[in-house]
Amino acid sequence: MPSRSELANAIRALSMDAVQKAKSGHPGAPMGMADIAQVLWADYLQHNPANPKWFNRDRFVLSNGHGSMLHYSLLHLSGYDLTIDDLKNFRQLHSRTPGHPEYGYTPGVETTTGPLGQGIANAVGMAMAEKVLAAQFNRPGHEVVDHNTYVFLGDGCMMEGVSHEVSSLAGTLGLGKLIAFYDDNGISIDGEVEGWFTDDTVKRFEAYGWQVIPRVNGHDAEEIHQAIATAKANSDQPTLICCKTIIGFGSPNKEGKEDCHGAPLGDDEIALTRARLGWTAAPFEIPTPIKSAWDATAPGAQREAAWDERFEAYRAAFPELADEFARRMQGQLPASFGSDSAAFIAAVNTKGETIASRKASQNSIEALAPHLPELFGGSADLAASNLTLWSGAQGISSADPSGNYCYYGVREFGMSAIMNGISVHGGLKPYGATFFIFMEYARNAIRMAAIMKQPVIHVYTHDSIGLGEDGPTHQPVEQLAAMRATPNLHTWRPADAVESAVAWVAAIESTETPTALVFSRQNLAHSVRTAEQLSNIRKGAYVLRAPQAPADLVLISTGSEVTLALEAAEVLSAQGKNVQVVSMPCTTVFDAQDSAYQESVLPTGVKRFAIEAATKDFWYKYVGLEGGIIGMSSFGESAPAGELFKHFGISSAALVALVEAKL
DSSP: OOOHHHHHHHHHHHHHHHHHHHTOSOOHHHHHHHHHHHHIIIIIOOOOTTOTTOTTOOEEEESSGGGHHHHHHHHHHHTOSOOHHHHHTTTSTTOSSOSSOOTTTSTTOOSOOOSTTHHHHHHHHHHHHHHHHHHHHOBTTBOOOOOOEEEEEEHHHHHSHHHHHHHHHHHHTTOTTEEEEEEEOOEETTEEGGGTOOOOHHHHHHHHTOEEEEEEETTOHHHHHHHHHHHHHOSSSOEEEEEEOOTTTTOTTTTTSGGGTSSOOOHHHHHHHHHHHTOOSOTTOOOHHHHHHHOOHHHHHHHHHHHHHHHHHHHHHOHHHHHHHHHHHTTOOOTTHHHHHHHHHHHHHHHOOOEEHHHHHHHHHHHHGGGOTTEEEEESSOHHHHTOOOTTOOBOOSSOOOSSEEEOOSOHHHHHHHHHHHHHHOSOEEEEEEEGGGGGTTHHHHHHHHHHTOOOEEEEESOSGGGOTTOGGGOOSSHHHHHHTSTTOEEEOOSSHHHHHHHHHHHHHOSSOOEEEEOOSSEEOOOOOOHHHHHHGGGSOEEEEOOSSSOSEEEEEOGGGHHHHHHHHHHHHHTTOOEEEEEOSOHHHHHTSOHHHHHHHSOTTSEEEEEEEEESGGGHHHHTTTSEEEEESSOOOSSOHHHHHHHTTOSHHHHHHHHHHHO
16 A cells, blocks of 8 residues: 555645646745645545535635645546646646646546635635525534535645735634645745735634634644644534645745746756656556545545435435425526516516616516525625615524625625625525625636636626716726726616616526626616517617617617616607617627627617717717717716716716717
């Protein structure tokens, strides 16, 4: 039987070989963390390589994702569908082993990591989902939700602000099945971190409410094994295991130095490292005894089979709960959701309220959430302003995690990254809210959701200069353009309560696209619609006001400014012009429609004009240089909303004047 060090050296050999072949990468972290990984994966990790999506598996997250060859080596050695050829193709185009772990590319990779701190944040979301689902579904003697979340993180993750946000919340919520390993090697790209990172990490995490196991020798298997046992024994607190390691362990000339952090070791140094480790196998070759000792397929299949038996006993005892569990794990909406949501939209259209779209959003949640027990909400300390609470909302706590709402506190970035973790875990559909301007704090997490194609729902209120007196620091101007430019993200800015309801349903029904719902503080007037117009809202843009004859010009708008476009159309029509008004609540959805529909909304050869209380430049995409745009070219000011719209010339009169000048 190979020794633990020989098993760990297999990780080191594969990592340095793959990085060398790619001529780029990060060998230092995999070589330094190999011993920790060997103990965790051999002694504790509950998984099935033949079925990476088995629900009750433990989740493993490599937050310091630059060390991706550690993860790929573990997956290959354990028996996942990841071949030696895949490892040889490390960091190459369309490879299953990209430079950083990417969700959907590699079997066994639970989430996309790379931007430091995102992994620990996602892991908190996974642990939160496990705790909530366990409280919702488990019954005495029937624990069908029972798994741990393990996360590796380094000095860089510890320095990133998002790690502070999420670790603080994890302690407050008592996420006892979250176990983090801090790779304390004292090295980052610039060298020894003591020049810029001298935090007392132990005290910091103890202050968060974590159990901290300090001074673990990250190259001593018995110390690591005992630390994990201690962590698993504490179900009331998340645990941080502080492992002192040597980056690039085994490299005679580069271990413990920044040289091995982000560059290949070089052929000569690899040869010296092989000799020092006693590794005689050729590059990318794993001796049969070592590969056999690593293989986790048989025990993995046994673990899943045992869980299947437990679940069948659960089904026999609680058939309705079991059916609901299966539905949610498969990501299916309730069978009646389509008819329920259609009836709600029709009722909103009939009612015709003039209300703020943030209030319309709350009404949508109130109507739809009772049909969606998987809907899991939250707000970054702005529930009363974002209007994300509904009559059935129940906040989760350490003592009672059975609810459907999280009070995230002032942690916009943390909230958004946690939602990504909840989403990839499965079983819950998260939405979280803040003011639209504060999406800037969370930008990277929004981008990660889009990259991973996770259908999380971002609720943003106070969408423009219309929020008024709080001034330019709180008035989003350029944010809509940035969101609309993000691939695989649908950003909706509804014009009234009807469009708000449609946007919410679209967000809930999305399976591979995150959604940003952008709502107003101020009241928005209701627009009367035909059945065809009501249906066409889902296409992202539609003709809200059609002329009697072929259009001479098209006015395009979103949100609160749709009313201004309609007012301008009345004035221009009185002048004898044939004016078509287009409401475009979601530009990316419209862009995905067929050319015939796009032509019906924005006919070729007809001058187009846009009005929106946001940066002008985005709209050139639709109006061209020959059209015209009313919008913002500066930041806002502090004043009542009405005065601001007048001051910045965002009015129906200004739009009419622009059209007259251009025509």
